[in-house]
Amino acid sequence: MPKNNTLEEGSRRTQRWRCMSIVLRIIVGALFVLSAVAKLIDIDPFELYVFSYGFFPFTVVDVLVRLCIAAELILGIFIILGWYRRLVKVLTLLMLVFFSLFLCYAALKGRMESCQCFGQLVDFNPIQSLLKNGVLILLVLVAYRLQGEEKPVRRKGLRLGLSAGIVVLATVAIFAISLPDSWLFGPSNNRYHKDTLAESIAPDGVLGDRHLDQGRQLVAFVTPGCEFCKMARQKIGTIAERHDLDTTHIHYIEPSELGDSVFLRLTYGQRPLVMLLDDGEVEATFHSRNISERQIADFLSQ
Numbered sequence: 211m212p213k214n215n216t217l218e219e220g221s222r223r224t225q226r227w228r229c230m231s232i233v234l235r236i237i238v239g240a241l242f243v244l245s246a247v248a249k250l251i252d253i254d255p256f257e258l259y260v261f262s263y264g265f266f267p268f269t270v271v272d273v274l275v276r277l278c279i280a281a282e283l284i285l286g287i288f289i290i291l292g293w294y295r296r297l298v299k300v301l302t303l304l305m306l307v308f309f310s311l312f313l314c315y316a317a318l319k320g321r322m323e324s325c326q327c328f329g330q331l332v333d334f335n336p337i338q339s340l341l342k343n344g345v346l347i348l349l350v351l352v353a354y355r356l357q358g359e360e361k362p363v364r365r366k367g368l369r370l371g372l373s374a375g376i377v378v379l380a381t382v383a384i385f386a387i388s389l390p391d392s393w394l395f396g397p398s399n400n401r402y403h404k405d406t407l408a409e410s411i412a413p414d415g416v417l418g419d420r421h422l423d424q425g426r427q428l429v430a431f432v433t434p435g436c437e438f439c440k441m442a443r444q445k446i447g448t449i450a451e452r453h454d455l456d457t458t459h460i461h462y463i464e465p466s467e468l469g470d471s472v473f474l475r476l477t478y479g480q481r482p483l484v485m486l487l488d489d490g491e492v493e494a495t496f497h498s499r500n501i502s503e504r505q506i507a508d509f510l511s512q
Contacts, residue, residue, distance in 0.1 A: 231356035235289055238302075238349050242286030246279045248329035253279075253388050254437075256326040258444045263316075264452040267503050268445065272390035280381040281305065287376055293369060299354045303347060310343045395500035400483055402495065406476040411490055416468060420461055423490035426510055428460045431473065431483040438498040442482040445501050453507040460510075 249256045253275065261271045285305065288298045313325060313336040324333045327342070334342065409415050411422040422429060430446060432439035443462065450457050465473040477483045484496040486509050494505060 227356045231353045232292070234349050234353035234356070235292060238346060238353060239286045239289030239291075241346065242282050242289060242302075244286075244331075245328050246283035246286060248331040249275075249279050249282075249326065250329075250384060250388060252330040254441060255324075256329060258441060259324075259326045262444060262448050264448055268501070269390075269392040269503070272392055276384050276388065276390065277381075280384045283384070284377055284380050287380065288373075293373060295354060299350060302350055306343050306347050306350070310340055313337075313340050313343070391499045395497075398495065398497065398500055400480060400495040400497060401478045402480075402483060402485070402492070403476050403478065404492075406472060407492070408490070410468060410472065410476065411487070416472065417463065422461065422487055425489065426459060426512065427487045428506060428510060429463060429485045429487055430461070431463050431468075431477050431481065431485075433465060433481045436481050439482040442484060442496075442498040442501060445498070445503075446484070446506070449501075449503050449506055450510075452503075453511065455507065455510045 257268075257272055257275050260266075260275055261268050266274065282305070285298065285302055288294060289302065309327075316325060317336040317340070322335045322337075325336050325339050327334050327339045410417045411420070412418060413423070428446065430439075430442055432442065446460060449455070450460060463473075468476070480497065482498055484501060486493040486495075486506070488509075493509065494502075496502065
């Protein structure tokens with residue numbers, strides 16, 4: 211075979227490998243971007259999932275999950291662009307390994323519910339997500355191996371400026387689209403009908419057997435099927451577990467127990483309506499977004 215033909219065949223083969231590596235890289239990057247967008251669209255379940263492990267207070271969690279989404283989105287963009295290959299490969303593998311270790315921890319704890327890897331878009335349990343991460347790690351290694359070393363860049367300053375802009379804009383966009391609850395909602399004085407509450411929790415009232423007029427109690431007025439009520443229940447449950455609170459002082463009241471008309475009159479239709487009661491006197495009220503972990507823990511610990 212002539213030497214020129216051999217060189218041409220080798221060049222075509224190299225081009226095919228490079229094209230394959232680009233396709234694989236784009237697939238991986240697109241999956242990272244899709245995962246970030248899916249989490250952002252349904253961020254509440256992702257927040258509650260992370261919070262439910264009790265590693266951090268909610269004021270930290272609602273910032274941490276957005277930084278996680280931003281990091282995933284930024285890595286996905288850089289993988290697709292093919293910039294800073296070595297650094298991006300290392301960061302991508304570190305992220306996948308970190309999440310894989312977390313998924314192993316979740317599986318060992320028996321937490322087999324959706325791990326929110328793709329938000330509400332795909333319902334993966336930890337085992338399925340571990341397999342998915344394994345495939346992604348393999349794709350990353352193959353894609354960057356096939357593509358070879360990155361060629362020197364002439365305008366390094368321009369690329370650095372564009373890269374910084376992508377990082378800043380992506381992070382700002384995530385927080386602008388979904389501001390953390392702790393930034394949006396402070397303490398609130400939710401409306402409630404005082405007379406109806408007093409009548410309901412009195413010894414001869416419809417809630418008299420719960421003894422809500424004695425000692426420190428947390429009362430949450432909730433309705434079945436309400437997503438915000440479910441969110442409040444999960445937050446309160448995790449707070450109680452994190453701080454080892456006496457759950458006999460935590461009460462969930464539904465319309466079926468109170469009566470629909472009385473429930474609506476007492477809560478003015480708000481759901482959930484969370485109250486801290488001290489000998490029947492309302493000390494604080496919350497809705498699902500501004501539940502204060504510290505205030506609840508301090509109140510019920512005394």
